[in-house]
Amino acid sequence: MTIQIAPSILAADFAALGEAIRAAERGGADVIHVDVMDGHFVPNITIGVPVVRSLKRAATVPLDVHLMISDPDRFVEAFAEAGAATLTVHAEVLPHLHRTLAFVRSLGCRAGVALNPSTPVVALEEIAENVDQVLVMSVNPGFGGQTFIRRSIPKIRAVRALLDAAGNAAPIEVDGGIDTDTAPQVAAAGAEILVAGSAVFRTPDPAAAVRALRAAAEAGLEAPSR
Secondary structure, eight states: OOOOEEEEEEGGGGGGHHHHHHHHHHOOOEEEEEEEEEESSOBBBBHHHHHHHHHHHSSSSSSEEEEEEGGGGHHHHHHHHOSSSEEEEEEEGTTTTHHHHHHHHHHHHHHEEOOOOTTGGGGGGGGGTTTEEEEEEETTTTTTOOOOTTTTHHHHHHHHHHHHHHOOOOOEESSOOOOOTTTTHHHHTOOOOOSSSSSHHHHOOOOHHHHHHHHHHHHHSHHHSO
16 A cells, blocks of 8 residues: 655645645655635635646646535536646535536546545445545544544544445545644555645644655554554
8 A cells, every 4th residue: 555645735824835835745745635615514715716726837746626615516627627636525515426426537537525524434335436535534624733533543444445345446535633643543544645734834844744744654554553
């Protein structure tokens, strides 16, 4: 299993996003995670399509766009055109999730599904064959800097078992409270893409922080899951 580090610009200085991305890339970031919030599905408002378009010009690695919005079907095409490589939507807001995933793929993007902490893994059962990645939220979405929910560890294992049973090798992403303490734990449980905001951008050296997260996660692969 290969670990990918996905720094989240939610924790970066919005006045200097280009430099934040360059710093993360110097540390070996595999993707840049972009949290889009609408103030309805989550109690916060962040960025929209024009900013993603600008980020695409600044980044040399793919953009992993997480749509924490109430009506993603209205906007997936615009975010795809803006430069998203992956579009992740929330199972909680989509009555026709299979159709949405097919539409995202038709736009040339990888299609991801996110689960909030209170959403059971069974919500993925009928689309387990059709998803390109699963995002397990390890905090309640809306704000950065929250405390990791430990129940997320067995949830990651359950998602991995469900995907494997469906014959799908899609990676599991985890977002929320990821640092050098939690990174090895989620990696050992089966997470391959680790989203980190505060642990990267609220440090004196984001590049070094990315390298430290990768080392911690890779160390977790050598230990049994907890």
